Amino acid sequence: MSLPTPIRPVCGRLRRRMIAAAVLALTPVLTLSGALVLHNVVESRLGWTARNTAEARHLGSALSSHLHGLLERQALLLDTCSTFPRESIAQMRMTNKMMTELRSQWIIGYSVFNTDGLLLCAVGTAPGYAPLFDMSALEPVLSGNGPFACFVESHTEGGADAVPRIVLANRVQSGPLGSRVLVMEVDVGWMARVAAGVWDDGSGPDVCGLVDPKGQVLLWDRSGSSRLILASAESLDAQWPLARDKAATVVFTHRGGWNGEAVSESYQVSAVAIPSLGWASIAATRDDPAGAVASDSRLKHILSMVITALAGLLAAVGLMRRVTSEACALERAAIAVGAGDLSARCGLYGATDIGAAGQAFDEMAVSLAELEQSRAEALRVASHELRNPLSAVKGAASLLSMRIDEGKEVRELRPLADIVVRGTDDLAAKMIQIFDALILANYWRAMDKKPVELRELTRKALEPFLTGDGGNRIVTQGLSDGLPDLAVVGDREQIKTVIVNLVSNGLKYSMGEGIVCVTVRPTEGGARISVCDRGIGVPNAELSSIFDGFSRGGNLEGRDPGGLGLGLYVSAMIVRQHGGRIWAESDVQTGTHFHVELPINPVVV
Amino acid sequence: MAGILVVEDEADIAMILREILEMAGHHVTLAIDGAMALDIIESDPLPDVILTDLKMPRMSGKCLVETLRSNPRTEALPVILLTGAIPSIDDFPPDGSYDYLIMKPFDIWDVVDTVDGIAGHR
Numbered sequence: 182m183s184l185p186t187p188i189r190p191v192c193g194r195l196r197r198r199m200i201a202a203a204v205l206a207l208t209p210v211l212t213l214s215g216a217l218v219l220h221n222v223v224e225s226r227l228g229w230t231a232r233n234t235a236e237a238r239h240l241g242s243a244l245s246s247h248l249h250g251l252l253e254r255q256a257l258l259l260d261t262c263s264t265f266p267r268e269s270i271a272q273m274r275m276t277n278k279m280m281t282e283l284r285s286q287w288i289i290g291y292s293v294f295n296t297d298g299l300l301l302c303a304v305g306t307a308p309g310y311a312p313l314f315d316m317s318a319l320e321p322v323l324s325g326n327g328p329f330a331c332f333v334e335s336h337t338e339g340g341a342d343a344v345p346r347i348v349l350a351n352r353v354q355s356g357p358l359g360s361r362v363l364v365m366e367v368d369v370g371w372m373a374r375v376a377a378g379v380w381d382d383g384s385g386p387d388v389c390g391l392v393d394p395k396g397q398v399l400l401w402d403r404s405g406s407s408r409l410i411l412a413s414a415e416s417l418d419a420q421w422p423l424a425r426d427k428a429a430t431v432v433f434t435h436r437g438g439w440n441g442e443a444v445s446e447s448y449q450v451s452a453v454a455i456p457s458l459g460w461a462s463i464a465a466t467r468d469d470p471a472g473a474v475a476s477d478s479r480l481k482h483i484l485s486m487v488i489t490a491l492a493g494l495l496a497a498v499g500l501m502r503r504v505t506s507e508a509c510a511l512e513r514a515a516i517a518v519g520a521g522d523l524s525a526r527c528g529l530y531g532a533t534d535i536g537a538a539g540q541a542f543d544e545m546a547v548s549l550a551e552l553e554q555s556r557a558e559a560l561r562v563a564s565h566e567l568r569n570p571l572s573a574v575k576g577a578a579s580l581l582s583m584r585i586d587e588g589k590e591v592r593e594l595r596p597l598a599d600i601v602v603r604g605t606d607d608l609a610a611k612m613i614q615i616f617d618a619l620i621l622a623n624y625w626r627a628m629d630k631k632p633v634e635l636r637e638l639t640r641k642a643l644e645p646f647l648t649g650d651g652g653n654r655i656v657t658q659g660l661s662d663g664l665p666d667l668a669v670v671g672d673r674e675q676i677k678t679v680i681v682n683l684v685s686n687g688l689k690y691s692m693g694e695g696i697v698c699v700t701v702r703p704t705e706g707g708a709r710i711s712v713c714d715r716g717i718g719v720p721n722a723e724l725s726s727i728f729d730g731f732s733r734g735g736n737l738e739g740r741d742p743g744g745l746g747l748g749l750y751v752s753a754m755i756v757r758q759h760g761g762r763i764w765a766e767s768d769v770q771t772g773t774h775f776h777v778e779l780p781i782n783p784v785v786v
Numbered sequence: 787m788a789g790i791l792v793v794e795d796e797a798d799i800a801m802i803l804r805e806i807l808e809m810a811g812h813h814v815t816l817a818i819d820g821a822m823a824l825d826i827i828e829s830d831p832l833p834d835v836i837l838t839d840l841k842m843p844r845m846s847g848k849c850l851v852e853t854l855r856s857n858p859r860t861e862a863l864p865v866i867l868l869t870g871a872i873p874s875i876d877d878f879p880p881d882g883s884y885d886y887l888i889m890k891p892f893d894i895w896d897v898v899d900t901v902d903g904i905a906g907h908r
Binding site: 561564565566567568569571572573574575576577579580596600603604 | 802
């Protein structure tokens, strides 16, 4: 006989196929999402660059326009200064008019120097104005090497924080006084208002600002606060792309930081040169790709798609793991049971299709284990019950043989011969019991259907018991001669077997003590035979299995009532054949009541 | 000659055991279950060997062995189990609490030789 081909594990193949399916299904989605994200990151970066460049150009243009407008008014300022401080009414009117003009142009004050750097006059919009800027920065203009200077100045006034301002110096020729230098200090608040316009739509660069020829930087953030950042010319030459008009990544080191502390941040900066002033204007976005991606609405949608796809992938992986793990558990259990391990279970339940199959498998395995246990129990009981009569027959035969060899007389051999006869009778009876049980279990025995009078049949069935050893322990009810007939239709011999088995069972499990009561009475549509004993009872857990073949009491505690345990099994099958029912009620303290109900006209199952 | 207490609920088997053991020169006392055996041990002189079945109506052989082993007077009594029950499946007394096991159906000479061996050893 050839060995069966080993079962090829299917769960590994199933897992590989499900992984392949999930990858195939999700690869296009993930690829597309990845491409869109990449595209949008690049596009977004380029978009910021273009917008920042436009904002920087706007800022530079506004500065240039404003400063050039101031230069056009310089003649008026020089005239005012030349007549200052005459206190005529006309002069007062002119001064007031001048102050109004200066304020409208965001001029803090102006001063006039001769070419030797001597201050000729200083006029401010606030009382006590004095020019406090760095005079060395005016040197080129004073000496005539440069006609024009414009830079950022910052100084403290009365202990306050540094106040940045733009200083505009111009050398002019004016009448008989000759060359003079007019220096205007302009409040950067005006530029802050221009910069605030950059964020009117709520978006735009994170900061914008101006860089003077000395490399000093005026920055405005979204809140509109201006900050003066001083940087060395060397680092600016290396980092600020003033002449190239394009974006670069630059690290700002704030003086004092946005919140007063020193911070270092990386920005994508777009710079535009203002050639007429030698300045540059800038607009910058923080160099934070993740934050930048999240701030873009389209990117948010794509990110949502990617996250959804990844969540789908995770869910698919989870589902796949569950399905494959269930399939693997089922397969392992099936292989183990197939190999003979009837205790193997897959442990699944019916939440999924495979779970339901697994649950059904486990239930089948439980039934199989019970069947196997019952088969083993049948063999054990049969083995034990056959060993006793066989021992008697074998021992008696051996003694007989010896006695015959010794020449004993025949009558002396009689007891031994009787043991052989009884033993073989016992063996034969038990073999017939087993045979009958097998026949009843496998084939429905043809019933000899006739009317059977139950009271008379019960009296007949009890005769051997009443005349035997336990006769005085049997009590009957409903069997008196005067009672009306109680007839059912059935097989007389089979019904008699049921009565005999129940009474025999009651006597046996009374352990030789107590009475057994047999009652016959009519019921609606039939008759009931009850056999009640005061024996050891049946534990509740075993009540449903006592009608199984080779069933023995679980509470015998070493006591052996004998028998094959087939009586109740055979009785139950006979009752079912008659369309009746059999059941037991028991209490381990008071004994067991067996009831059989037979219909008047049986419907054979 | 040794005193043998045979504990067996099957009358025919008990009769055969009595005959072969008496033929071997031993004095045999019969009990039909463990409870009767304990009564006999209590009231009579101690036997030299006990030959007992396992499954019996009122008190099993296992219960009998355990009772004997828990009593200082009887804890050393040699016990031979004679049974059709199956070791490791049926309810047997613990290993070491009995001296010998003879399975049914038995050979009468095996029973005699085993009893002689244990009785002679004593």
